[in-house]
Amino acid sequence: MGIPQILINLHLLRPSEWDPPTLLDHLLANLSSFPLYVVPIPLPLLRLSVTHLYHLLLFLRGHAFHPPSNLAPIRVVCISDTHDTELSLEKIPEGEGGLLIHAGDLTEGGSREGIQKQLDWLGEIKRQKGFEKVLVVGGNHDGWFDDRPTVGARWVLAGCESGSAGDGNSEELRWPEGVHYLDGMGMGGNGEDGEGVMTIEFGGRGKGRKLNVWGWGGVPRCGGPEHAFQYDRPNHPWTNRIPLETDILITHTPPRHHLDLDLGCAGLLSEIWRVKPKLHVFGHIHWGAGSEAVYYDECQRAYESLMARGADVPFPPAFPSLFSFPPSSASAHSASPNREPSKMLVKQRPTNLVNILLLPVYFGLALSLYVVEVVERVGMDLMDAARVIWYGTTAVVWKWVMQGPGTNNGGLLVNASVTYGNTGRVVNPAQVVEL
Numbered sequence: 404m405g406i407p408q409i410l411i412n413l414h415l416l417r418p419s420e421w422d423p424p425t426l427l428d429h430l431l432a433n434l435s436s437f438p439l440y441v442v443p444i445p446l447p448l449l450r451l452s453v454t455h456l457y458h459l460l461l462f463l464r465g466h467a468f469h470p471p472s473n474l475a476p477i478r479v480v481c482i483s484d485t486h487d488t489e490l491s492l493e494k495i496p497e498g499e500g501g502l503l504i505h506a507g508d509l510t511e512g513g514s515r516e517g518i519q520k521q522l523d524w525l526g527e528i529k530r531q532k533g534f535e536k537v538l539v540v541g542g543n544h545d546g547w548f549d550d551r552p553t554v555g556a557r558w559v560l561a562g563c564e565s566g567s568a569g570d571g572n573s574e575e576l577r578w579p580e581g582v583h584y585l586d587g588m589g590m591g592g593n594g595e596d597g598e599g600v601m602t603i604e605f606g607g608r609g610k611g612r613k614l615n616v617w618g619w620g621g622v623p624r625c626g627g628p629e630h631a632f633q634y635d636r637p638n639h640p641w642t643n644r645i646p647l648e649t650d651i652l653i654t655h656t657p658p659r660h661h662l663d664l665d666l667g668c669a670g671l672l673s674e675i676w677r678v679k680p681k682l683h684v685f686g687h688i689h690w691g692a693g694s695e696a697v698y699y700d701e702c703q704r705a706y707e708s709l710m711a712r713g714a715d716v717p718f719p720p721a722f723p724s725l726f727s728f729p730p731s732s733a734s735a736h737s738a739s740p741n742r743e744p745s746k747m748l749v750k751q752r753p754t755n756l757v758n759i760l761l762l763p764v765y766f767g768l769a770l771s772l773y774v775v776e777v778v779e780r781v782g783m784d785l786m787d788a789a790r791v792i793w794y795g796t797t798a799v800v801w802k803w804v805m806q807g808p809g810t811n812n813g814g815l816l817v818n819a820s821v822t823y824g825n826t827g828r829v830v831n832p833a834q835v836v837e838l
Contacts, residue, residue: 410427415427416428419825420664420666421664421666421688421689421690421825422664422690422824422825423664423690424664426451429447429448429450429451430447430448431447449709449784449785449788450709450710450784452788453706453709453787453788453791454706454710456791456792456795457702457706457791457795458695460702460791460795460796460798460799461695461696463799464696464698464798464799464802464811465802465811466696466811467696467697467698467811467813467814467815468681468811468812468813468814468815469811470837470838474609474611474612475608475609475610475612476609476837476838477500477501477502477605477609477612477614477837477838478496478497478498478499478500478501478502478835478836478837478838479501479502479504479651479682479684479835479836479837479838480495480496480498480501480502480503480504480534480833480834480835481504481506481684481817481819481833481834481835481836482495482503482504482505482506482819482821482833482834483505483506483507483508483542483655483684483685483686483687483818483819483820483821484506484507484508484542484686484687484689484819484820484821484822485505485508485509485521485821485822485829486508486509486510486511486544486822486827486829487509487510487511487512487517487520487521488821488822488829489520489521489524490821490829490833492528492531492532494832494833495528495532495833496532496833496835497532497533498529498532498533498534498535499533499608500533500534500535500605500606500607500608500609501534501535501605501609502534502535502536502537502538502603502614502616502651503525503528503529503532503534503536503537503538504537504538504539504651504653504684504819505521505525505537505538505539505540506540506542506620506653506654506655506684506685506686506819507539507540507541507542507543507544507545507620507654507655507685507686507687508542508543508544508545508655508686508687509521509522509539509541509542509544509545510544510545511544512544512546513544513545513546513547513548513556513557513629513631514546514547515547515576517547518545518547518548518576519576519577522539522576522577522578522579522582523577523579525537525539525579525582526579526580526581526582527579529579529580529581529582534581535581535603535605535606535607535609536581536582536583536603537579537581537582537583538583538585538601538616538618538653539582539583539584539585540584540585540586540618540619540620540653540654540655541584541586541620541631541632541655542620542622542631542655542686542687543620543622543625543626543630543631543632543633543655543687544630544631545620545631546559546629546630546631548584548586548620548631548632549631549632555631556628556629556630556631556632557631559627559628559629583601585601585616585617585618585619585653586618586619587599587617587618587619587644587645588619588621588640588644599617599646600615600616600617600646600648600649601615601616601617602614602615602616603615603616614650614651614838615646615648615649615650615651616649616650616651616652616653617645617646617649617651617652617653618652618653618654619632619653619654620632620654620655621633621634621640621654621655621656622634622655622656622668622687623635623636623639623656623666623667623668624636625666632655636668636669636670639668639669639670639671640670641668641670641671641673641674642670642673642674643674643677644674645674645675645677645678645680646678647677647678649678649680650680650681650682650838651680651681651682651683651684651838652675652678652680652682652683652684653683653684653685654671654683654684654685655685655686655687656668656671656685656687657671657685657686657687657688657691657816657818658671658672658675658683658685658816659671659672659707659710659711660672660706660707660710660711661695661697661816662685662688662691662692662693662694662695662816662818663687663688663691663818664688664690664691665710666687666688667687667688669711672707675697676699679699679814680814681814681815681838682814682815682817682836682838683697683814683815683816683817684817684819685816685817685818685819686818686819686820687820688818688820689820689822689823689824689825690824690825691818691820692818692819692820692821692823692831693817693818693834694815694816694817694818694834694836695815695816696811696813696814696815696816697813697814697815697816698798698811698813698814699813699814700794700798701790701794702790702791702794702795702798705787705788705790705791705794706787706791708787709784709787709788709791712780712783712784712787815836817834817836819833819834821833
């Protein structure tokens with residue numbers, strides 16, 4: 404049993420990258436890149452402290468937005484990551500003519516039968532709770548939705564060959580009335596809706612209101628080919644794909660650095676900066692369940708810059724060594740059977756002497772480069788931390804002194820996972836937003 408496993412057993416380190424990092428995880432973050440790791444220790448602690456401060460400033464700024472004062476609000480109930488579990492009707496708030504959103508991972512295994520059961524359950528919720536529509540995107544566990552020829556997860560799950568679904572998995576889904584599948588990237592799923600924005604015009608309580616909704620369930624690669632809609636992070640598909648008129652964005656993956664254990668997608672983060680949807684609903688990272696205001700301002704930009712610059716908490720944790728030595732010349736010579744060690748030593752003696760004389764120069768140069776790197780990183784981190792404090796405090800003062808309550812015009816991120824962490828227990832409540 405190694406040191407990491409001992410620390411995991413003592414609950415000092417997280418057991419997987421899908422668990423929240425402990426304080427020791429934060430301390431170990433990025434230390435492996437430094438030969439001496441005394442100086443960089445404050446960097447992860449600085450980011451951890453700024454994270455808590457940033458969320459305190461968001462709390463002090465109040466609600467991100469309020470529904471239009473002259474129109475009835477639209478209720479949006481958000482759930483995600485049910486993984487074959489059917490929540491009781493008592494746990495689903497009344498729809499009041501609004502929307503129910505499921506942000507992916509309806510199932511655990513991704514079969515057509517499992518997805519069909521979840522769709523039937525969602526259709527029953529719509530009828531019983533009075534929702535105008537139910538909107539669904541696929542998650543990485545919903546493999547049947549991913550029916551791209553030869554590469555889609557549906558073919559892997561069904562053990563298909565030459566595009567034949569087989570094993571009863573080729574039947575079409577039965578979509579209950581008012582339950583819609585969103586596939587903004589056009590990657591299949593057999594839903595009623597495909598690419599583009601879905602415009603919903605409300606009647607009844609929300610008469611006169613309309614909202615534009617766009618969704619897709621792709622995620623950064625996180626598993627084998629049986630997982631749906633995966634893509635490589637450097638080649639993400641998000642750039643300029645979400646329509647600018649989108650009011651509600653539904654994805655399965657979170658944007659990076661927000662309710663995501665830093666496992667979200669940086670490409671998606673850049674895209675929501677461009678579009679600025681009023682509401683962004685996602686799931687995938689169970690421990691990230693909750694909501695967070697976004698204002699797309701300098702405070703948020705500084706926070707994300709600080710998090711992006713080495714904010715990853717690696718898993719498994721890195722335990723850097725203080726010193727590392729290259730292979731000795733003797734071992735290198737012994738590995739060369741065609742060379743005579745005595746002649747090699749005589750031949751290289753002047754070179755070795757020069758290297759010994761230049762050793763202080765080498766050491767000084769390496770130390771200088773190290774100090775420059777540390778100073779640069781510390782300076783940039785401190786600058787971003789100062790920007791978070793300055794712009795965040797200014798925004799709080801401006802809001803409450805100059806503008807007053809009800810004047811915010813931001814957006815809201817909602818991680819709607821109802822599964823509690825990695826326990827498999829569906830206990831998190833559905834989240835309600837009034838638009």
